[in-house]
Amino acid sequence: MAVKYELIKQCKQSGARLGRVHTPHGIIETPTFMPVGTQATVKTMSPEELKSMDAQIILSNTYHLFLRPGHDLIKRAGGLHKFMNWDRPILTDSGGFQVFSLSEMRKITEEGVNFRSHLNGDKLFLSPEVAMEIQNALGPDIMMAFDECPPYPAEYEYIKQSTERTSRWAERCLKAHARPHDQALFAIVQGGMHKDLRIQSAKDLTSMDFPGYAIGGLSVGEPKHLMYEMLDYTLPELPANKPRYLMGVGSPDALVEGAIRGVDMFDCVLPTRIARNGTTMTSGGRLVIRNAKFAEDFGPLDPNCSCYTCQNYSRAYIRHLLKADETFGMRLTTYHNLHFLLQLMRDVRQAIMEDRLLDFRDSFFDAYGLHDNDKGF
Numbered sequence: 001m002a003v004k005y006e007l008i009k010q011c012k013q014s015g016a017r018l019g020r021v022h023t024p025h026g027i028i029e030t031p032t033f034m035p036v037g038t039q040a041t042v043k044t045m046s047p048e049e050l051k052s053m054d055a056q057i058i059l060s061n062t063y064h065l066f067l068r069p070g071h072d073l074i075k076r077a078g079g080l081h082k083f084m085n086w087d088r089p090i091l092t093d094s095g096g097f098q099v100f101s102l103s104e105m106r107k108i109t110e111e112g113v114n115f116r117s118h119l120n121g122d123k124l125f126l127s128p129e130v131a132m133e134i135q136n137a138l139g140p141d142i143m144m145a146f147d148e149c150p151p152y153p154a155e156y157e158y159i160k161q162s163t164e165r166t167s168r169w170a171e172r173c174l175k176a177h178a179r180p181h182d183q184a185l186f187a188i189v190q191g192g193m194h195k196d197l198r199i200q201s202a203k204d205l206t207s208m209d210f211p212g213y214a215i216g217g218l219s220v221g222e223p224k225h226l227m228y229e230m231l232d233y234t235l236p237e238l239p240a241n242k243p244r245y246l247m248g249v250g251s252p253d254a255l256v257e258g259a260i261r262g263v264d265m266f267d268c269v270l271p272t273r274i275a276r277n278g279t280t281m282t283s284g285g286r287l288v289i290r291n292a293k294f295a296e297d298f299g300p301l302d303p304n305c306s307c308y309t310c311q312n313y314s315r316a317y318i319r320h321l322l323k324a325d326e327t328f329g330m331r332l333t334t335y336h337n338l339h340f341l342l343q344l345m346r347d348v349r350q351a352i353m354e355d356r357l358l359d360f361r362d363s364f365f366d367a368y369g370l371h372d373n374d375k376g377f
């Protein structure tokens with residue numbers, strides 16, 4: 001089997017899982033956060049910098065790499081690991097979310113999705129079989145089944161039909177997957193904000209015995225308490241001996257709450273996207289470094305942070321770089337935000353090991369300024 005989950009410990013206080021995911025390119029300590037490298041790069045970061053902050057696994061995007069430069073080219077380059085010079089694990093998503101969110105002109109059929117490229121308007125087609133062909137060529141350690149991510153809110157009947165189609169597509173993905181010996185295929189549980197559909201989706205997919213399971217269709221605009229409610233319904237339906245991945249979630253509060261509920265893996269563009277706009281995550285809460293009050297602040301972004309940025313550069317300097325549209329400023333804030341979340345997950349793992357994750361959550365939320373579940377990052 002390409003991927004194997006090892007449970008090390010469950011937190012007596014919270015029930016959270018401490019584990020390891022074994023992959024062909026190394027071991028992932030969980031719970032973990034995966035930086036997003038949409039186009040075979042984490043924006044502004046080098047692989048060496050990601051390793052220096054101990055990113056264990058990164059995510060790349062099937063849809064974007066399919067459009068540019070093309071999976072055949074990446075295959076000729078020796079696969080995604082070689083192409084981007086990253087020798088640790090890689091996960092690729094299925095492309096489904098991007099087809100539905102980026103392409104205004106699309107038509108969903110049982111066979112797949114016809115859509116137009118957001119780059120040049122070309123007519124394209126993605127199906128379970130095409131998604132498997134692309135990801136088999138890219139060569140990640142973990143690949144995702146092709147699914148439909150319904151919008152929020154949406155009518156119950158639409159979500160029911162969409163969720164059932166996702167299960168049929170998952171079965172087709174299993175059949176089309178050409179490299180099960182060295183690439184693990186994860187299924188994606190859907191069902192919108194409906195308990196019965198979430199549970200049915202989980203039951204349908206677990207009956208097919210995938211190597212791992214993702215929870216999709218959350219963090220799409222719904223309030224946080226509703227996302228946690230769906231996790232509470234869904235996670236008990238997933239096998240305890242396989243990895244559980246919550247897609248598209250990266251705010252500090254949601255990472256902690258997700259881990260408490262038994263999630264092993266998370267990913268999100270949030271830390272890198274807000275960094276480029278000058279917003280940083282610190283132990284004292286969110287800090288918008290572009291604000292005028294930091295113009296003469298010669299202290300670090302976060303006095304409690306050991307990252308490269310905080311050890312070497314001041315708030316005033318970083319603000320200057322961002323105001324001057326200097327790329328280095330974006331690199332420094334991106335480095336810090338990614339380091340912050342990776343350190344948060346190390347702290348979460350330590351708290352699980354010491355049976356104190358609920359205590360950790362309370363103290364972290366107090367310091368960060370998060371006193372209710374619907375506050376943002």
